Amino acid sequence: xxxxxxxxxxxKETKERRKTQTPTVYQLKLQNLNQRDVExxxxxxxxxxxxxxxxxxxxxxxxxxxxxxxxxVEVKVKDNFEKREITHLGSQIKQSIVERIKxxxxxxxxxKKKGYKVGKLHFKSEVNSLVLKQYGNTYTIDFKTNKVHIQxxxxxxxxxxxxxxxxxxxxxxxxxxxxxxxxxxxxxTFLNAEPDKIKTRKGKVKERYVERFDKPIGIDFGIxxxxxxxxxxxxxxxxxxSKRLKRLQKQLARKKGYRKGEVKSKxxxxxxxxxxxxxxKLSNIKKDIENRVFAFIKSYEKVYMQDENIKGxxxxxxxxxxxxxxxxxxxxxxxxxxxxxxxxDRFLPTTQTCSNCGHKQKISLSDRVFKCxxxxxxxxxxxxxxxDMVLFGxxxxxxxxxEDFWEATPVEREATARIxxxxxxxxxxxxxxxxxxxxxx
Ligand SMILES: [Zn+2]
Numbered sequence: 001x002x003x004x005x006x007x008x009x010x011x012k013e014t015k016e017r018r019k020t021q022t023p024t025v026y027q028l029k030l031q032n033l034n035q036r037d038v039e040x041x042x043x044x045x046x047x048x049x050x051x052x053x054x055x056x057x058x059x060x061x062x063x064x065x066x067x068x069x070x071x072x073v074e075v076k077v078k079d080n081f082e083k084r085e086i087t088h089l090g091s092q093i094k095q096s097i098v099e100r101i102k103x104x105x106x107x108x109x110x111x112k113k114k115g116y117k118v119g120k121l122h123f124k125s126e127v128n129s130l131v132l133k134q135y136g137n138t139y140t141i142d143f144k145t146n147k148v149h150i151q152x153x154x155x156x157x158x159x160x161x162x163x164x165x166x167x168x169x170x171x172x173x174x175x176x177x178x179x180x181x182x183x184x185x186x187x188x189t190f191l192n193a194e195p196d197k198i199k200t201r202k203g204k205v206k207e208r209y210v211e212r213f214d215k216p217i218g219i220d221f222g223i224x225x226x227x228x229x230x231x232x233x234x235x236x237x238x239x240x241x242s243k244r245l246k247r248l249q250k251q252l253a254r255k256k257g258y259r260k261g262e263v264k265s266k267x268x269x270x271x272x273x274x275x276x277x278x279x280x281k282l283s284n285i286k287k288d289i290e291n292r293v294f295a296f297i298k299s300y301e302k303v304y305m306q307d308e309n310i311k312g313x314x315x316x317x318x319x320x321x322x323x324x325x326x327x328x329x330x331x332x333x334x335x336x337x338x339x340x341x342x343x344x345d346r347f348l349p350t351t352q353t354c355s356n357c358g359h360k361q362k363i364s365l366s367d368r369v370f371k372c373x374x375x376x377x378x379x380x381x382x383x384x385x386x387x388d389m390v391l392f393g394x395x396x397x398x399x400x401x402x403e404d405f406w407e408a409t410p411v412e413r414e415a416t417a418r419i420x421x422x423x424x425x426x427x428x429x430x431x432x433x434x435x436x437x438x439x440x441x
Contacts, residue, residue: 021170021190025414027212028148028159030183040088040155041183044176047089048127050075051097056121063101068094090151092138096131107432116369116378128402129409132174132185139174141187148185150176157185165189175410179214186411213412215405216302218389220350220382224368226327227293228382228431230304230390231408235420236427237289239282248275288423290329294337296419303338304389305331307346348392355379355387358398380431 033041054073055062068091074081086094104121112118132138132150140149143165147156165171169189177184218230227235252271257264297303334341344350353360354370356377363370363381370384371377379387387406390396408416408430420426 018190023414023418024169024189024191025411026161026164026187026189027411028161028185028187030148030185031158031160033157033183037155037157038183040153041176041178043088044093044130044150044153045127045178047084047086048093048097048130049124050084051086051089051094052101052127053123055098055101056123059101059105059121063098063105067098070094088152090138090153092133092151093130096133100131111432117376126402128178129404130176131410132176135171135173135187139185141171159185166191181214188410188414213300213409213415215300216304216390216394217297217300218304218386218393219297220386220389221305221327221331222382225382227330228380228386229408230383230386230406231412232383232406232431233408233412233416234382234429234431235293236429237293237423237425239285239289239425242278242282245275245278245282248278285423285425286329289425290333292420292423292426293330294333296415297334298338298340299415300340302393303334303341304344304393305334305341306344306348306350306385306389342393344389344393348388350385350388350392351381353384353388355384355391356398358391383431 030037030041050073051070053075054070055067057076070086072083072085075084076082089097101121108118108121135141138151141147141159141162142149142156143162145156146158146160146162148159149156165187166189169191172188172190174188175186177186216230220228222228225234225236227233229235248271252258252268252275255265255268255271256262257268335343349360351370352363354372354375354377356379357372357375359372359374361373368381370379370381383406391398413430416428420428
């Protein structure tokens with residue numbers, strides 16, 4: 001077998017193996033950093049920014065199969081270009097940076113196909129995340145000394161939190177993240193068994209999840225898409241009356257005792273029980289969905305939603321849909337049990353305000369896309385609302401947001417896969433985040 005065949009077959013094997021495995025992401029904090037360590041780490045992020053912006057500023061000529069080999073780039077300093085050396089970034093990290101640019105470009109062209117107005121890729125004012133794609137190569141962990149080695153860097157970093165990772169976990173990619181609170185390594189692992197179970201105080205066994213997303217999230221509840229999150233995620237689920245339930249109900253209607261005044265026959269009760277059991281199955285599925293959505297949303301530092309008149313929906317045009325999707329179940333669950341929930345006034349104009357520039361305008365009920373008259377920003381209607389909730393709630397100025405503020409991070413995606421998508425009735429999709437590039441300058 002040649003090398004590419006070898007890679008192909010091992011990819012296939014990996015894919016097979018993953019089917020029975022559970023991904024978990026662990027957050028490790030880099031510890032005991034001195035001034036020089038911090039400078040070293042910052043240098044990595046800085047070089048990543050240089051490389052990104054160098055490529056983005058002339059994609060046609062600079063995005064080549066050899067881009068990752070670059071050892072020197074130009075950066076714009078005021079009106080001049082100056083040379084900068086890439087001295088610390090390892091080759092695989094550089095490859096990941098280039099891949100990320102390619103992904104973003106693909107996203108752009110997809111948006112274009114869908115008819116969105118598309119700008120070009122923006123320069124990054126900051127790069128705060130580096131993908132370490134291959135464990136054992138791009139980075140390694142010494143579990144005995146609690147140290148992490150990153151490709152291209154001699155110094156090893158002590159990390160906090162390795163004890164969380166079970167011995168039998170298969171460690172895969174990592175992501176180095178810079179936050180105001182410090183430097184972190186997110187490690188993705190795969191476990192053959194079910195995720196760890198923990199016992200609650202009431203003695204119930206629950207899945208444990210390790211994520212805490214230290215960012216706020218806004219949730220828009222809708223008819224077309226049940227939940228749209230400010231991080232570009234859409235969560236949909238539907239539990240329809242099963243055919244079996246319909247059949248059972250028809251059977252029941254024919255039994256003696258169904259109609260008022262009739263003596264209830266033995267067969268009637270038999271049939272009634274069958275219906276009840278089937279109905280119970282469906283409501284268990286609904287409960288499971290609610291539990292999962294709740295568990296996922298609970299991971300966020302703060303949750304914003306608008307106190308909307310959901311009761312009003314029930315009697316209206318969409319009544320039946322709402323029942324199938326049990327949105328009422330989830331909203332009341334969140335309202336009653338979520339400590340991190342911040343309820344916003346329902347009259348805040350979240351559907352009418354541009355989440356890019358703050359301009360307020362009318363939007364009709366049927367418009368699925370919000371098109372800002374002022375700045376030209378085009379965005380999914382529900383996503384715009386969800387973002388506005390965070391902006392209104394946090395009173396965040398529209399400028400100075402990190403570039404990936406509205407994206408689902410790898411950690412969030414991983415948690416989504418594990419907590420939500422393992423239920424076949426839940427569908428999760430991501431709005432093409434590259435719409436961020438739609439905002440015009
Ligand atoms: Zn605008």
